[in-house]
Amino acid sequence: MSTGVNVFDTTLQKTISLLNDVCQEFGWPEERRHQAYTALRAVLHPVRDRLPVTEAANFAAQLTMLVRGLYYEGWKPERTPKKMHRKEFLDAVQSEFGLSVDGGAVRLVNGVLHALGSHIDSRTLEDIKQELPEYIAELLPRV
Numbered sequence: 001m002s003t004g005v006n007v008f009d010t011t012l013q014k015t016i017s018l019l020n021d022v023c024q025e026f027g028w029p030e031e032r033r034h035q036a037y038t039a040l041r042a043v044l045h046p047v048r049d050r051l052p053v054t055e056a057a058n059f060a061a062q063l064t065m066l067v068r069g070l071y072y073e074g075w076k077p078e079r080t081p082k083k084m085h086r087k088e089f090l091d092a093v094q095s096e097f098g099l100s101v102d103g104g105a106v107r108l109v110n111g112v113l114h115a116l117g118s119h120i121d122s123r124t125l126e127d128i129k130q131e132l133p134e135y136i137a138e139l140l141p142r143v
Contacts, residue, residue: 011065015064019033019036022111024115039112042097043093043108044071045092045096047109049092050084050089052081055131
């Protein structure tokens with residue numbers, strides 16, 4: 001399928017590839033891409049909300065145009081960084097995901113960001129780790 005607009009076709013293909021990688025990370029069939037989308041969103045929003053505005057924007061710049069749209073959806077930069085402890089962060093992820101995975105929200109965060117890691121610059125994940133409190137940064141995959 002083509003939109004006839006190269007930039008849209010490219011972002012669509014890259015986003016499908018990312019969602020397939022999330023599916024693969026959790027052993028889900030590709031037909032469950034909607035679940036992968038939900039997982040991606042559930043992880044990206046609390047990470048975004050915990051980051052300082054500049055770092056949140058730098059992270060967004062690494063995302064595909066389509067994923068960047070879901071990343072920014074509902075964002076209120078004047079309320080960031082939102083201070084939250086590890087449990088609050090994990091509860092936010094789990095609440096937005098709404099389903100369960102083996103390993104819980106910790107596994108969800110690690111798996112989604114691991115899948116995302118092959119689609120963005122590795123320094124970006126390191127920068128994010130530097131900006132997050134240690135009890136959240138330790139949930140991110142090693143780069």
